[in-house]
Amino acid sequence: MENFQMLMQGFEVLFTFQNIGATIFGAILGLIVGAMPGIGSLAGVALLLPLTFRFNPTTAIIMLGALYYANMYGGAFSSILLGIPGDGPAVMTLMDGYPMATKRNRPGQALLTSNISSFIGGTIGMLILTFMGPALAEIGLKFGPAEMTALLLVAMTSIGWLVGENPTKGLLLTMFGILLASMGMDTLSGSPRYDFGSIYLLGGIPFTPFVIGMVGFSQVIKLMGERHKENKVVVNKLTIKGSMITGHDFKRMLMPALRSGFLGTFVGVLPGAGATTAAFMGYAAQKSFKSEEPLGSGAIEGIAACEAANNGAAAGAFAPLLALGIPGSGTGAVLLGGLMMWGLNPGPLLFTNSPDFAWGLIASLFLANLITLMIAWGVIPFLIKILSVPTKLMIPIITVVCIVGSYSTSNSMYGVLIMFISGMLGYVLTKCEYQTAPALLAFVLAPLLESNMRKAFIISQGSLGIFFEKPISLVFMILLLSIMLFPIVRPVLVRLGLLKKKVK
Template identity: 40%
Template sequence: MADVITAIGMVADPFHLLCLVFGVGVGIMFGAMPGLSVNMGLALLLPLAFAFKGMAGILMLLGIYCGAIYGGSISAILLKTPGTPASVATTLDGYPMAVKLRQPGRALGLSTTASAFGGIFSTICLIISAPLLAKISLQFSKPEYFALAVFGLSIITSVSSGNVIKGIMGGILGLFLATVGIDAMSGAVRFTADTTYLLGGVSFIPILIGVFALAQMLQSVEDCWQKSQIRQHVSIDNVLPTVADLKRVFTTLIRSSAIGTFIGCIPGTGGDIASFVAYDQAKRWSKHSANFGNGEPEGVAAPEAGNNAVSGGAFIPVLTLGIPGDGATAIMMGALMVQGLQPGPLLFIDKAPDVYAIFIGLLLANIIMACMGYSLIRLFVKLTNVPNAILLPVILLMTFVGTYSYGNSMNDVYVMVVSGILGYVLNKLKFSMSAVIIGIILGGMAEQNFVGSLIMSDGNPSIFFTRPICLFFLAAAAVSLIAPLMMKKKA
């Protein structure tokens, strides 16, 4: 108990709180801007974090990390432009709710609530069951990763809005794009057309910006052309979600947060996968599953609770094992070490107050995030009242600037433009862009772990069927592929 009180003392310092608030603000901004990644925000402020003594710098980085995952949902909902890969699933129902149903305030209120709920839920999981979850996460070897990827790919059927065949075609396109570049399993160079640029693979973020932001902008231009758009002024009276909405999404919030926490604690998987899995499960269990894709509240809450729940989950392997699951947590681990906190099994024994301070920091970051979110919703919603003649050129500029600043490369910009035009056409043909994105995210993971599993088993495929976790995910994938077909027959 004394440790907890020391920890509260460490966090409650006004300067430390200021750092946390500043971090959350920066994080939300970086998350909302497509092209500015969490890692970029963390790397830019890392020298500052090194300079601060004690918890101040760490709290700032925690704030950025939590804020950025949430920030991505703002642009996803209002502009159909996911600020981060983790918010792609949020566009599915968030954008229709904001634009078709003209309820941007409700959508943002839901996403803010869900994000904070997910973050707090996962932090509590981190506090009470970190060692247990860490043990489970260590059970994951290549076959399990492969099975998880296959399960993720099976979600394509549920996000492809009606047309499963086109969804699968989109997914295959994504899988193909994921094969470009040096194959790290064999060292072979694939589909690079002898260019240096493609050696590192097709950049994912430019494609994301292209198929969402640019394609959506082109669509809006076309809409303007066809009819003189009268933008009604949307006014909102309440930024907090209604009790009815909360009741409706409550089970979804719990389920999605649990999914997010679990996926977060497995090294190497993150918010992008978690949000899709959470969305898919919400749709499967919902009474209104037919209405998903048209602005369903559960469809907004699920991915946001799922991706923010990753934040607490991702700290489990970092703090208990000293193994960072992705770039962002690796940066934060570096910051912890600079302050003399060596993450790993010994951390909880040697530096208990600091660990508690991190826990409190994470909780506070989520609460601050919610407060900032709620108070800024009115401002954000004004964005939908901006006339297209002003909004669209600004978005166009942002797509270019955002893409260039991501890798300081013109090639990325070309990729963004090409995929934007392609995305526009594919949208017209009712292809699902989310399916393509899932293919790109999971293609490498599925392939590399498939090959890796077979290397480990000397080519014996039984490795996929003799391991319980692996078998569980493969079975879940099979169910999720077959179930929609069976249901259709019955209906």
């Protein structure tokens, strides 16, 4: 009951003209960014980070939260109407969304199914977040430096492990992100380190230009190769009336959406798993249940299962982010970086020290969910125009936003230079099949990891035993060692016939 009272207080914080405006603005932008293939929530949130500097921290993160959340809705649009997923989580929506739009000639119904099941999954995720967030924070309060170090190491390595196909590359980039973050000033002793004599590097690598470059600018370079591809929308005209679903359709969608909403939320809570994994798992779980039409042939159940799961995961991911200060994905890392820039420290004390912010943000997710559903419904007739914007026009727009956004963070061309270098690096790394999300997550979490690790070693006077003495840290350390040693042990297990060889 107490949580509901706090949530109501959160709504009181939320209901200001500025906050509601920010939620609506974030939701609209999230839908547009999500709908356009190739941009994705990570780049969207990174590009918009500078625009939030004028807001107070609560309004700023409310807008980014709404944008991230609406992105999950938008990603499905291009999957259904173009057969091209707008982002990772929408890959599974394509399996049934596109056939439902083309073979069954029901594009409007496919879109509405996606919207409603996203709403159901998201609502379940937010309700669980309302209870789980403070509970997780209470557990987090019992964590000492050793437990936090072990947990952070697991979070960092697991995202490197789960994102992309090669865990070694994920681990490599995780450590690269940590080393970049350690440049500048040593936060504990206050002495400079790894600044290579540069006064610019003394302040460390600035977060916003680094993120804009790594995910936004690198994406524009990649888009160059796709700029002559034409987006062929499967229908000429869509209307709201023609998109209505029947009572029978709703019945078919309800149970898969409810099931996947719960499943997705719990997947979203795990560090590194994220919305894409949730969508895959939601779809896979639906295969165990009865569907009126076979999955993959344009079944409503298929769309409902993956869309509810990815929205549940998007909401669930806020629980570890707020309660433990540990993001579950690259986008979560950018949100966490934003929070830190605004002087907020997500973690076990957030719900106690900044309840207005924590509950205001959770309340804003509820509002964003409702507003996004209405806007997503309302934009159905305009989707064809939005999706028809040629990539070649998007390239100069995003490039300019990258430049002015990076400049505005430091009012110096140094920001633009960092954006440029990290963008080139991001592009080269992506082409070499590295995922940049682990580096971003590590970059954000590195200071927290370092301070906890050093405190743990001061307490133990240099003994590693501190990580294995207490049960919580022991469990995390076993998990960590399993994750780190798996790439080495895997070939041996395959050779012994205990594990199947990976088939691409």
